[in-house]
Amino acid sequence: MAATNDQKAVTDFSSRGRASSYAGETNYDRQTALDNLRAHHDGESVSGPVGLYRNGVGAPGNAVVSTLSPLDPLNATGGGNDLYYGPLSGTSMSCPVTAGIATLVVDAYYDATGSYPDPLDVLNTIEAESNEVRADYTPANIGAGFVDGDAAVTRAANGNLADFSEVDIVSE
Numbered sequence: 001m002a003a004t005n006d007q008k009a010v011t012d013f014s015s016r017g018r019a020s021s022y023a024g025e026t027n028y029d030r031q032t033a034l035d036n037l038r039a040h041h042d043g044e045s046v047s048g049p050v051g052l053y054r055n056g057v058g059a060p061g062n063a064v065v066s067t068l069s070p071l072d073p074l075n076a077t078g079g080g081n082d083l084y085y086g087p088l089s090g091t092s093m094s095c096p097v098t099a100g101i102a103t104l105v106v107d108a109y110y111d112a113t114g115s116y117p118d119p120l121d122v123l124n125t126i127e128a129e130s131n132e133v134r135a136d137y138t139p140a141n142i143g144a145g146f147v148d149g150d151a152a153v154t155r156a157a158n159g160n161l162a163d164f165s166e167v168d169i170v171s172e
Helices: 030-041 073-077 091-113 119-128 149-157
Strands: 002-004 058-060 064-067 085-088
Touching: 002 091, 030 119, 058 091, 064 091, 091 119, 091 149, 119 149
Parallel strands: 002 058
Antiparallel strands: 064 085
């Protein structure tokens, strides 16, 4: 999960995957990693990657106002006059944004179809509906792009979840 700022740029402190220039193994294709991992667990010989070396998507994660205990040391960062709220930054802020979108996708799909979606279909839908909104995005720093919650939820509400073939990783 990449943390972004208000301009949807990946922050300096955000998580990153392996850049294409990495000397070791890199892989940005989730289906390849999953197929190889399944083969590995089945005892088959695997010559390709079993890991995914990129962020999935990016979401707001810089100076996000969150709840804080008045006694929390993080409250000393200067959240204003309200002792119960303050700005926090990091992927620990962008992950809840994306988790909330995932929850809304599940709910919208259930309302439309009466069944719960497979978690991988939710993930593919969120990635498929993400956007490459900046030229400085790379596969390693933001994966499929900046998350578009409205598009992902609308798609799920139409009963149409994405599969692997619909996920486009940002260009390098």
